[in-house]
Amino acid sequence: xxxxxxxxxxxxxxxxxxxxxxxxxxxxxxxxxxxxxxxxxxxxxxxxxxxxxxxxxxxxxxxxxxxxxxxxxxxxxxxxxxxxxxxxxxxxxxxxxxxxxxxxxxxxxxxxxxxxxxxxxxxxxxxxxxxxxxxxxxxxxxxxxxxxxxxxxxx
Amino acid sequence: xxxxxxxxxxxxxxxxxxxxxxxxxxxxxxxxxxxxxxxxxxxxxxxxxxxxxxxxxxxxxxxxxxxxxxxxxxxxxx
Numbered sequence: 001x002x003x004x005x006x007x008x009x010x011x012x013x014x015x016x017x018x019x020x021x022x023x024x025x026x027x028x029x030x031x032x033x034x035x036x037x038x039x040x041x042x043x044x045x046x047x048x049x050x051x052x053x054x055x056x057x058x059x060x061x062x063x064x065x066x067x068x069x070x071x072x073x074x075x076x077x078x079x080x081x082x083x084x085x086x087x088x089x090x091x092x093x094x095x096x097x098x099x100x101x102x103x104x105x106x107x108x109x110x111x112x113x114x115x116x117x118x119x120x121x122x123x124x125x126x127x128x129x130x131x132x133x134x135x136x137x138x139x140x141x142x143x144x145x146x147x148x149x150x151x152x153x154x155x
Numbered sequence: 156x157x158x159x160x161x162x163x164x165x166x167x168x169x170x171x172x173x174x175x176x177x178x179x180x181x182x183x184x185x186x187x188x189x190x191x192x193x194x195x196x197x198x199x200x201x202x203x204x205x206x207x208x209x210x211x212x213x214x215x216x217x218x219x220x221x222x223x224x225x226x227x228x229x230x231x232x233x
Contacts, residue, residue: 049233065232066164068225071209072232096232108233128233136206136225137232138164149165151202152229 016091016113018084020076022067024099027106036091036111043117044091045124049108051101060141063101068136072096075135079127087123089114094127096137107139156221158182160191165228169197179220187218191226201228 016038033046051063080092091113101107110127114120132152140149157176167173170191177187184205192198205212206225218224 067232068161068163068206068209068227071206071225074209132230132233134211134230135232136163136227136230138228139231140164149168149228150231151165152231 018080018092020073020080020094022069022072022096022098024097027095027097027109029106029109032093032095032109033111036093036113038090038113041090041113041115043120044111044113045117045120046109046111047124047128048106049110049128050106051103053103055141058143060103061144062103062142063107064140064142065096065098065101065107066138066140067096067098071136076131079130079134082130083112083123083127087112087114087126088116088119089123092123092127094131096131096135098137158187158218158220159223160187161223161225163225163227165201166198166203166226169201170195170226181217181219184212184216184218184224185214187224188214188226198226203227204229 016036019035029046029048033044036044053060076094080094083089083092089112093111095109097107110124112120112124112127138149140147157179160175160177162170162173184207188205204227207216207218208223
Protein backbone atom coordinates (compact mmCIF):
# COMPACT_ATOMS: atom_id res chain seq x y z
CA UNK A 1 0.00 0.00 0.00
CA UNK A 2 1.95 3.03 -1.20
CA UNK A 3 0.07 5.53 0.94
CA UNK A 4 0.93 3.72 4.14
CA UNK A 5 4.58 3.44 3.09
CA UNK A 6 4.70 7.16 2.38
CA UNK A 7 3.16 7.85 5.78
CA UNK A 8 5.69 5.60 7.50
CA UNK A 9 8.53 7.31 5.67
CA UNK A 10 7.28 10.65 6.99
CA UNK A 11 7.06 9.40 10.56
CA UNK A 12 10.43 7.68 10.79
CA UNK A 13 12.95 9.84 12.59
CA UNK A 14 15.95 10.29 10.34
CA UNK A 15 19.42 11.37 11.39
CA UNK A 16 20.27 14.91 10.35
CA UNK A 17 23.62 16.04 9.05
CA UNK A 18 25.32 19.41 8.83
CA UNK A 19 25.24 21.09 5.45
CA UNK A 20 26.73 24.09 3.67
CA UNK A 21 25.70 25.12 0.19
CA UNK A 22 26.15 27.86 -2.39
CA UNK A 23 23.30 28.29 -4.84
CA UNK A 24 22.24 30.60 -7.64
CA UNK A 25 18.59 29.61 -7.09
CA UNK A 26 16.14 31.07 -4.55
CA UNK A 27 16.67 29.52 -1.11
CA UNK A 28 13.87 27.44 0.42
CA UNK A 29 14.14 28.85 3.96
CA UNK A 30 11.64 26.51 5.57
CA UNK A 31 13.22 23.53 3.83
CA UNK A 32 16.66 24.47 5.12
CA UNK A 33 15.28 25.03 8.63
CA UNK A 34 13.52 21.66 8.73
CA UNK A 35 16.65 19.84 7.54
CA UNK A 36 18.20 20.77 10.89
CA UNK A 37 15.68 19.05 13.19
CA UNK A 38 17.37 16.14 14.94
CA UNK A 39 15.27 14.09 17.37
CA UNK A 40 17.44 14.89 20.40
CA UNK A 41 16.83 18.60 19.90
CA UNK A 42 14.08 20.95 20.98
CA UNK A 43 14.75 24.10 18.98
CA UNK A 44 16.14 25.19 15.65
CA UNK A 45 17.09 28.85 15.30
CA UNK A 46 17.08 29.99 11.67
CA UNK A 47 18.47 33.28 10.39
CA UNK A 48 16.93 34.56 7.16
CA UNK A 49 19.23 37.29 5.84
CA UNK A 50 17.79 39.18 2.89
CA UNK A 51 18.45 42.10 0.58
CA UNK A 52 17.83 45.51 2.14
CA UNK A 53 16.42 48.29 -0.03
CA UNK A 54 18.05 51.24 1.74
CA UNK A 55 21.60 51.26 3.11
CA UNK A 56 22.75 54.51 4.76
CA UNK A 57 19.89 56.31 3.03
CA UNK A 58 20.86 55.18 -0.48
CA UNK A 59 18.46 53.03 -2.46
CA UNK A 60 19.73 49.71 -3.78
CA UNK A 61 18.07 48.34 -6.93
CA UNK A 62 19.51 44.86 -6.61
CA UNK A 63 22.60 42.99 -5.40
CA UNK A 64 25.09 40.68 -7.01
CA UNK A 65 27.00 38.15 -4.94
CA UNK A 66 30.20 36.42 -5.99
CA UNK A 67 32.21 33.75 -4.16
CA UNK A 68 35.61 32.12 -4.26
CA UNK A 69 33.65 28.91 -4.17
CA UNK A 70 36.09 26.17 -3.11
CA UNK A 71 37.50 28.34 -0.34
CA UNK A 72 34.01 29.49 0.72
CA UNK A 73 33.02 25.84 1.27
CA UNK A 74 36.15 25.24 3.35
CA UNK A 75 35.54 28.34 5.46
CA UNK A 76 31.86 27.50 6.03
CA UNK A 77 32.84 23.99 7.12
CA UNK A 78 35.42 25.44 9.54
CA UNK A 79 32.71 27.65 11.06
CA UNK A 80 30.41 24.66 11.50
CA UNK A 81 33.19 22.59 13.10
CA UNK A 82 34.16 25.44 15.42
CA UNK A 83 30.57 26.22 16.46
CA UNK A 84 29.93 22.57 17.28
CA UNK A 85 32.94 22.57 19.60
CA UNK A 86 32.07 25.89 21.26
CA UNK A 87 28.30 25.64 21.66
CA UNK A 88 25.92 22.91 22.84
CA UNK A 89 24.37 22.43 19.40
CA UNK A 90 23.65 19.37 17.27
CA UNK A 91 23.11 20.26 13.62
CA UNK A 92 24.11 23.32 11.59
CA UNK A 93 23.17 24.27 8.04
CA UNK A 94 24.44 27.25 6.06
CA UNK A 95 23.12 28.18 2.60
CA UNK A 96 24.35 31.28 0.75
CA UNK A 97 22.88 32.58 -2.48
CA UNK A 98 25.09 33.84 -5.35
CA UNK A 99 24.40 35.90 -8.47
CA UNK A 100 21.73 38.57 -8.82
CA UNK A 101 19.29 39.07 -5.93
CA UNK A 102 16.29 41.38 -5.87
CA UNK A 103 15.19 43.44 -2.85
CA UNK A 104 13.76 41.20 -0.14
CA UNK A 105 15.24 37.98 -1.54
CA UNK A 106 17.08 35.75 0.90
CA UNK A 107 20.86 35.89 0.59
CA UNK A 108 21.82 33.65 3.51
CA UNK A 109 20.16 31.08 5.74
CA UNK A 110 21.81 29.71 8.87
CA UNK A 111 19.94 27.03 10.81
CA UNK A 112 21.18 25.76 14.15
CA UNK A 113 19.48 22.95 16.04
CA UNK A 114 20.14 22.43 19.73
CA UNK A 115 18.63 20.53 22.65
CA UNK A 116 17.87 23.95 24.20
CA UNK A 117 17.28 27.24 22.41
CA UNK A 118 19.83 29.50 24.13
CA UNK A 119 22.80 27.67 22.65
CA UNK A 120 21.16 27.74 19.21
CA UNK A 121 20.62 31.52 19.35
CA UNK A 122 24.20 32.10 20.53
CA UNK A 123 25.71 29.82 17.89
CA UNK A 124 23.61 31.35 15.10
CA UNK A 125 24.74 34.86 16.06
CA UNK A 126 28.37 33.73 16.20
CA UNK A 127 28.08 31.96 12.82
CA UNK A 128 26.69 34.96 10.92
CA UNK A 129 29.25 37.30 12.49
CA UNK A 130 32.12 34.99 11.52
CA UNK A 131 30.66 34.26 8.05
CA UNK A 132 30.69 38.00 7.32
CA UNK A 133 34.33 38.16 8.46
CA UNK A 134 35.92 35.04 6.96
CA UNK A 135 33.92 33.40 4.16
CA UNK A 136 35.13 34.69 0.75
CA UNK A 137 31.88 36.05 -0.67
CA UNK A 138 31.43 39.62 -1.92
CA UNK A 139 28.37 41.70 -2.68
CA UNK A 140 27.95 44.45 -5.22
CA UNK A 141 25.23 47.03 -4.61
CA UNK A 142 23.66 48.34 -7.80
CA UNK A 143 22.02 51.78 -7.60
CA UNK A 144 20.04 53.86 -10.10
CA UNK A 145 23.18 55.88 -10.77
CA UNK A 146 26.02 53.41 -10.37
CA UNK A 147 27.30 50.36 -8.56
CA UNK A 148 29.83 49.47 -5.90
CA UNK A 149 31.51 46.34 -4.57
CA UNK A 150 31.09 46.41 -0.81
CA UNK A 151 34.27 45.93 1.16
CA UNK A 152 33.83 44.35 4.57
CA UNK A 153 34.66 46.13 7.82
CA UNK A 154 37.16 43.57 8.96
CA UNK A 155 40.81 43.85 8.02
CA UNK B 156 53.08 24.41 -12.92
CA UNK B 157 52.77 28.19 -12.82
CA UNK B 158 51.64 30.17 -9.79
CA UNK B 159 47.99 30.97 -10.40
CA UNK B 160 46.67 34.32 -9.14
CA UNK B 161 42.89 34.79 -8.80
CA UNK B 162 40.86 38.00 -8.45
CA UNK B 163 37.28 38.43 -7.25
CA UNK B 164 34.73 41.24 -7.13
CA UNK B 165 36.45 44.61 -6.70
CA UNK B 166 39.93 43.22 -7.40
CA UNK B 167 38.74 41.52 -10.62
CA UNK B 168 37.36 44.89 -11.76
CA UNK B 169 40.54 46.74 -10.73
CA UNK B 170 42.86 44.21 -12.40
CA UNK B 171 40.59 43.91 -15.44
CA UNK B 172 40.92 40.14 -15.19
CA UNK B 173 39.95 37.21 -13.03
CA UNK B 174 43.13 35.18 -13.34
CA UNK B 175 46.82 35.53 -14.01
CA UNK B 176 49.57 32.92 -14.33
CA UNK B 177 53.02 33.84 -13.05
CA UNK B 178 56.40 32.15 -13.41
CA UNK B 179 57.35 29.24 -11.24
CA UNK B 180 59.97 31.06 -9.19
CA UNK B 181 59.55 30.79 -5.43
CA UNK B 182 58.64 34.19 -3.96
CA UNK B 183 57.15 35.62 -0.80
CA UNK B 184 53.53 36.68 -0.91
CA UNK B 185 54.58 40.29 -0.28
CA UNK B 186 56.88 40.28 -3.32
CA UNK B 187 54.30 38.61 -5.52
CA UNK B 188 51.57 41.11 -4.53
CA UNK B 189 53.92 44.06 -5.11
CA UNK B 190 54.66 42.85 -8.61
CA UNK B 191 50.96 42.23 -9.38
CA UNK B 192 50.14 45.77 -8.16
CA UNK B 193 52.88 47.23 -10.40
CA UNK B 194 51.16 45.58 -13.38
CA UNK B 195 47.65 46.50 -12.18
CA UNK B 196 48.05 49.78 -10.25
CA UNK B 197 44.29 50.23 -9.61
CA UNK B 198 44.56 47.39 -7.08
CA UNK B 199 46.44 49.80 -4.79
CA UNK B 200 43.20 51.77 -4.30
CA UNK B 201 41.77 48.89 -2.26
CA UNK B 202 42.41 47.29 1.08
CA UNK B 203 43.67 43.85 0.05
CA UNK B 204 43.50 40.44 1.66
CA UNK B 205 45.04 37.21 0.45
CA UNK B 206 44.62 33.47 0.42
CA UNK B 207 47.14 30.80 -0.47
CA UNK B 208 45.74 27.48 -1.60
CA UNK B 209 42.32 28.52 -0.29
CA UNK B 210 43.51 29.45 3.21
CA UNK B 211 43.61 33.03 4.54
CA UNK B 212 47.19 34.35 4.48
CA UNK B 213 48.97 37.11 6.39
CA UNK B 214 51.60 38.36 3.96
CA UNK B 215 55.00 36.82 4.63
CA UNK B 216 54.31 33.29 3.42
CA UNK B 217 56.38 31.66 0.69
CA UNK B 218 54.67 30.94 -2.62
CA UNK B 219 55.84 27.96 -4.64
CA UNK B 220 55.33 26.38 -7.98
CA UNK B 221 51.70 25.35 -8.50
CA UNK B 222 50.30 27.42 -5.61
CA UNK B 223 46.97 29.20 -5.98
CA UNK B 224 47.01 32.77 -4.67
CA UNK B 225 43.83 34.81 -4.35
CA UNK B 226 43.81 38.60 -4.00
CA UNK B 227 40.57 40.14 -2.74
CA UNK B 228 39.02 42.92 -0.69
CA UNK B 229 37.63 42.28 2.82
CA UNK B 230 34.72 39.90 2.39
CA UNK B 231 31.13 41.20 2.40
CA UNK B 232 28.86 38.17 2.28
CA UNK B 233 25.82 37.54 4.43
